[in-house]
Amino acid sequence: MSSVAGKRAAPVPLKHVSITGGFWAERQSVNRDVTIPAIYRKLEETGRIESWSMAGPAAPPSSHQRIGVRVFWDSDSGKWLESAAYSLATHPDAELQALADDLIDAIAGAQREDGYLNSYFPVHFPEGEWANLRDNHEMYNAGHLMEAAVAYHQATGKRKLLDVLARFSDHIAATFGVEEGKQSAYGGHPEIELALVKMYRETGEKRFLDLASYLIDERGQAPHYYDYESVQRGERPEDYWARTYRYCQAHLPLREHTEANGHSVRACYLYAGIADVALETGDDELSRLSRLLWDDLTQHQMYVHGGVGPSHHNEGFTFSYDMPTETAYCETCAAIALAFWAHRMFHLDPDSRYIDVMERAIYNSSLSGLSHAGDEFFYANPLAAYPGVNPLGRWDEQVEDGHYRRVKWYHCPCCPPNISRLIAGIGDYSYSQAGNRVYAQLYHSNAVSLDIGGQQLQLLQSTDYPWDGNISFTVEAAGAVDFELALRIPDWCYNYQLSVNGVAQRVSVDKGYAVLGRQWSDGDTVDLTLSTPVERVMPHPDIRQTAGQTALQRGPLLYCLEEVDNGPRLANVCIPADSELDVSLDSELLGGVAVITGKALRIEPAQASSALYRHHSVASYAETVFMIKAIPYYLWANRDPGEMRVWIRSS
């Protein structure tokens, strides 16, 4: 990226961001020590590593071998490799690198002469190759392997996987496209679009960008490719199990879409790819489309924890302001995909409102996907939990209860390596740079190396964020450097103090950033204090499910009540409007956590009775005062099982 002022913004790569302590150092340490090894073991146990030998494992667990889940095995290898690559970029580890190299060798060995790469179809179902783009995830797998290839190249300089994926991309481009003799097709689960733009950025080779553009332009065009391929398979298009191409954002040509819809992970990966292509091609229509979809999603369809997709049925969107709490799906992957999209939106349209959403999604409904210990995972991230509730409404059967308790693995384990790669890659989301303006996006303790018009400097950041809002920067530079430090004032922050070398500053806020432009010298310090009182969150009046209820937030963290701290029947708890809410550090709790305490009421009938319904004229309510204890939402379900609730009745 150019560093000339006025040039477009780009992320500062994670290799330049050394995390030096605090929140993310701890999360990355658990990721390296526990999560990455745990996921690798599961890849091995379930046959995913062995599958690249193109022989198939001897006796794989049968339920993991169903074609419905078998077809995305390759993506799990990809995401694990990507996570390992980010970790290696900042924390070299010979053993991990050897493991990754072996896996890459296996993947490379599985590639066919013509470039096609898939661990399933050539061996197990040759006639299925490219026969069902709607369902079979071949392009999705390719995308995740491409992201891994780019990450591994950046981390290690090794390009073996990058070359493999370039050849696979060329195979895809030779098979699909507008030209004579090619099919006009695209994958049912978007992901490859954003991955191809990464390939383009890494290699500078425009053919990857062209393929991404093609896949976006082709999506949803008539006559519909998925109709065609259904008929080719001897199926009736109307028998599509998901009932409508809205599920995979292919019901209309993309440029005609006006709202976020369908499967939410597919949607957000796709929208991220659209933003990438818009940025790289300068296509104004795609930029406008990106903003239209963004506004729809964030103004009508986003949960307070940054989760998206209320419905279990389509793993996706329903309609505006529909925010069920206990049955919310809010897949971990969807929050992560939203964070990815948000990050791209900022670089398309530098404004902190995108990063505010990114931060919301990362700290809340993404991080909740991982246990504190690092080896158990949530797929769904509801806003309330009640023991015994079956989120699918299937009362007469068992379901993977990992939807409400974290588990070690899933038949469709897309979420575990996704949260792992997000944590390993958090450095990528920390700073952006546009010419001589440096944006501080996520606050945490780190040292970032910057190049300002050819001048090198280090910026040291020190903070206990998100536990408090005190952030200090120190400049380390050989000489004076003229640059703007753009400090994000988060949307949740109404008061902040800013000083340079101890002198209070008054600066205007530009699109959400307090911009300090000056000649900086070695040893200069900046102190930013974001005020982080406990905030009561009011839902939009059209959200019927949480009317009359309040959520607690402090800084970027959404809080919740758990039964283990507050007793059962959380629906009967009411936080009076005038109740004072205090923050304190509970150093015994899950490694040290700022908890919120305060007086609340438990409002229940004054007289015990087995009657389901009583009349107020003959029975009454009693209010019992007690102290609530709220913990950060992302940490729920790490202790005794029980009820959980984000939205609390208020008065």
Added chain:
Amino acid sequence: MSSVAGKRAAPVPLKHVSITGGFWAERQSVNRDVTIPAIYRKLEETGRIESWSMAGPAAPPSSHQRIGVRVFWDSDSGKWLESAAYSLATHPDAELQALADDLIDAIAGAQREDGYLNSYFPVHFPEGEWANLRDNHEMYNAGHLMEAAVAYHQATGKRKLLDVLARFSDHIAATFGVEEGKQSAYGGHPEIELALVKMYRETGEKRFLDLASYLIDERGQAPHYYDYESVQRGERPEDYWARTYRYCQAHLPLREHTEANGHSVRACYLYAGIADVALETGDDELSRLSRLLWDDLTQHQMYVHGGVGPSHHNEGFTFSYDMPTETAYCETCAAIALAFWAHRMFHLDPDSRYIDVMERAIYNSSLSGLSHAGDEFFYANPLAAYPGVNPLGRWDEQVEDGHYRRVKWYHCPCCPPNISRLIAGIGDYSYSQAGNRVYAQLYHSNAVSLDIGGQQLQLLQSTDYPWDGNISFTVEAAGAVDFELALRIPDWCYNYQLSVNGVAQRVSVDKGYAVLGRQWSDGDTVDLTLSTPVERVMPHPDIRQTAGQTALQRGPLLYCLEEVDNGPRLANVCIPADSELDVSLDSELLGGVAVITGKALRIEPAQASSALYRHHSVASYAETVFMIKAIPYYLWANRDPGEMRVWIRSS
């Protein structure tokens, strides 16, 4: 039934109850003029009448012909005939009787030599006969035809259908049973059990009761018959689409059941049959089982409108205190089946608590199943409705939106003829008699003919119930008659006045009845005034979905708010605890309805904003006072579509 004091209680048959005006006269008039003809037309249109020719209709609507719904066609004929019979019993109609006679002739003509009777299997799927008792509804159909046969015999004295069903019953008894050479089986959808007891009571022939007893005792026994028949069909028992025999109350032998579970219509029909058999056989264990299941259902699993079965997935029960509102299933048939069961429980254990539930279910979640005009039907009866909500959570497909707007017919049209037969048969639920005690169960204007130890008398009842609580009785008798008039004091009533011939009476209440025992003479009058203030209903503290909310009830009628009267965003409406609620007759509304009005608050953010979430420190709520108008729940969705809500926030 004997009329000697101390003998067991039995319903006074509807032929002896002449409805003379008021609420039920109007509902029965609509039923006769609109509903019964409308259902017959649908039976014709969909091929159900023609199906008895055993040739099959020329071109039936294909979606109505799927085996999944085709297998219960016969029950629809049965329920229509039963409804027609009750109507003919009190309102002779030569045209209707001719139509019924023709249908009975067709049914009789369809019976096979060996007694087997089914419009589907012999012609369309001979190898399916008795091959899938779990799913195929042959016994269920038999049960509904038996109920029709008994009703038609009582109404007209004609026994053709009764003889046909007796032969079918004998065929069943010859095929299934504990004896050598018979299969040990029972139907997946209970219903025949209670019908066989009706056959026994009508004919006095014990073989029908014995078959009912056998079917109850066999249910759920190991080795499991449904396992056996699955294997016979070449299927694996574990592939059962409903996943567990709990769905059809066959997971355990019935005497080991401790809670109401599975499909709620199946459950309540079955429990009604158990109570019937307990009463007729004097089986104390079955009596205790009945009370155990009753207490579980009414103390843990019953909605405030008398609906049961929260889940769409199994059309049935979930777990104690689980009462979702907007997604509640609460099938019309389940409320009706609960009313049937309640009525039987009273006769097993004469106590008004059963009739209180019966009244709750009839006036609220049963009657809501029928439009005011009489030709549209609800299948589900939710406690809240929001336009656009898909009750199945299936966002990417169309569903029969009759789950939220009444429609003319369903693929599975069990509810339309069920509500029709309940209304036509309401006279059966009005009085019971045990020796010289006469129980007044449901209050309405009628004249009932009674036989007290051989003495004949008429009791005239006059009331505007449920619109007010003033009820007057007049005795018409040739001479003095010694009997007890037991007047139900409903569970919702805390104050009442009672007078005989204008003289105030103080009587003790015995199991919910104010009992007036005396020598009655012609012209004696009784005036009962039940106080009917507007009551605010409090939910049990374990019902999390309605915590902090109140429902309005007056007399037996539950009320609701509709958008057409109260504007949108009903979730933001709050009824202050001290708000005065008035009752007035709205004579323009749906034929004249008592409505509830009063001051309420609409609590919404003071400042308009497109933000989904705002912090209370920078935004606030405003309370707008407005007058709410609540209408009886059973009348909702008869005007403009929009939101509906039973449970309203309260303060």
